[in-house]
Amino acid sequence: MILVVGGAGYIGSHLVEELVKTNEVVVLDNLSTGHQRAIDTRAVFVKGDLGNEADLEAVFGSYPIKAVMHFAANSLVGESVVDPLKYYENNVASTLTLLKVMMKYDVKNFIFSSTAATYGIPDVDIISEDSPTVPINPYGQSKLMVENILADFAHAYDLRYVVLRYFNAAGASASGRIGEMHDPETHLIPIILQHLLGQREQISVFGDDYETPDGTCIRDYIHVTDLANAHIAALESLLNGQNKAATYNLGNGLGYSVKEVIDMCEKVTGRKANVVMADRRAGDPARLVASADKVHEALGWKAERDLEKIIASAWAWHQSIE
Numbered sequence: 001m002i003l004v005v006g007g008a009g010y011i012g013s014h015l016v017e018e019l020v021k022t023n024e025v026v027v028l029d030n031l032s033t034g035h036q037r038a039i040d041t042r043a044v045f046v047k048g049d050l051g052n053e054a055d056l057e058a059v060f061g062s063y064p065i066k067a068v069m070h071f072a073a074n075s076l077v078g079e080s081v082v083d084p085l086k087y088y089e090n091n092v093a094s095t096l097t098l099l100k101v102m103m104k105y106d107v108k109n110f111i112f113s114s115t116a117a118t119y120g121i122p123d124v125d126i127i128s129e130d131s132p133t134v135p136i137n138p139y140g141q142s143k144l145m146v147e148n149i150l151a152d153f154a155h156a157y158d159l160r161y162v163v164l165r166y167f168n169a170a171g172a173s174a175s176g177r178i179g180e181m182h183d184p185e186t187h188l189i190p191i192i193l194q195h196l197l198g199q200r201e202q203i204s205v206f207g208d209d210y211e212t213p214d215g216t217c218i219r220d221y222i223h224v225t226d227l228a229n230a231h232i233a234a235l236e237s238l239l240n241g242q243n244k245a246a247t248y249n250l251g252n253g254l255g256y257s258v259k260e261v262i263d264m265c266e267k268v269t270g271r272k273a274n275v276v277m278a279d280r281r282a283g284d285p286a287r288l289v290a291s292a293d294k295v296h297e298a299l300g301w302k303a304e305r306d307l308e309k310i311i312a313s314a315w316a317w318h319q320s321i322e
C-alpha cells in the first residue's frame with residue numbers, strides 16, 4: 001500500500017486519482033487546507049495530523065505501507081515571510097516526525113514534494129538541479145531543510161528517496177472531478193479565471209519593474225496531471241531499485257510572464273481582463289524556469305500539456321464549480 005500524506009490537497013488529490021489506477025492507497029490528511037471530497041473514493045482515508053505521532057502510528061500500525069508520498073505542507077511564499085514559525089513547524093518539524101515513524105516501521109521509500117523556491121534568485125536562465133540552492137523565503141528554506149534531512153537519513157538509515165522540485169503547478173484533472181481550490185486563493189491562474197467569471201473585480205499584477213522583458217515575473221507552469229504522472233514514475237524508480245537518492249525538477253522548461261499568462265487566459269476564455277499594477281509581493285524572484293532534462297533522462301518523464309492546455313483545463317473546472 002502507498003501512503004499519501006496530504007492527499008486531500010490540490011496536488012495530492014490529483015496524484016491519488018492517478019495512483020489508485022494501479023495501487024492500493026491510503027490518504028492521511030488533517031483537512032486544514034484540503035477537501036475530503038477531493039479524495040478519490042478508491043483510496044482509504046484517515047483523518048489525522050502529520051505532526052502527531054499517535055495519528056501516524058495508527059496508520060503505520062494498520063496498513064502494510066511500502067512507500068510514503070508527502071504532499072502535506074504549507075506552500076505560500078508571501079505567507080511564509082510573515083509567519084515563518086508556521087512553515088518551520090508544519091513543513092520541517094512535522095516531516096521529521098513522519099520520518100521518525102517511518103524508520104520505526106521500517107518503511108524506507110519516500111517521495112518528497114519540494115519546490116523551485118529552494119533555488120532563491122538563480123543566476124542562470126534555465127535552472128538545473130545542480131544550480132545553487134539559496135532560498136530567499138522561509139517556504140523555500142523549509143523545503144531545503146527537509147531535503148538536507150533526507151540526505152542524512154539516506155546515509156545513516158538507508159532511506160531511499162526522490163525529491164521533486166515543482167515549478168508552478170496549475171490546471172485541473174480531465175475527469176472534471178477535481179481542480180485547484182484554495183481558500184483564500186492566492187495563485188495567479190485561478191485568480192485570473194475567477195476574475196474572468198466575474199467573481200473578482202480585477203487582477204493585480206504584483207510588480208512590473210522586474211528585470212524581465214515586460215517587467216513582470218516569469219514562471220514555468222506545469223499541469224497538475226503531468227506532475228502526478230512524474231510522481232508515479234519516481235515511485236516506480238524507488239520500488240524497482242533504480243533510484244536510491246535523487247532530486248529532479250518538474251517543469252515544462254518554458255517561462256511565461258504574468259502578463260503573458262493573463263493574455264493566454266483571455267485567449268482561452270475569449271474574455272477581457274481588468275488588470276491593475278500593484279507593488280511587488282515579498283519573496284518573489286523575477287524568473288523561475290526549469291530544466292527538466294534530468295528527470296526525462298532518468299525516468300523518461302516529460303510534461304505533455306502546455307500553458308494553453310493548462311489554462312483550458314482550469315477554465316473548464318472553474319466554470320463547473322461556479
Ligand code: UDP
Binds near residue numbers: 188206
Ligand atoms: N501574481 C500576481 N498577481 C496575483 C497572484 C500572483 O501578479 O494576484 C504573480 C506572483 O507575484 C508571481 C506569479 O504571479 O510572480 C505566480 O504566483 P503564484 O502565487 O501563482 O505562484 P508562486 O510563483 O508564488 O508559487
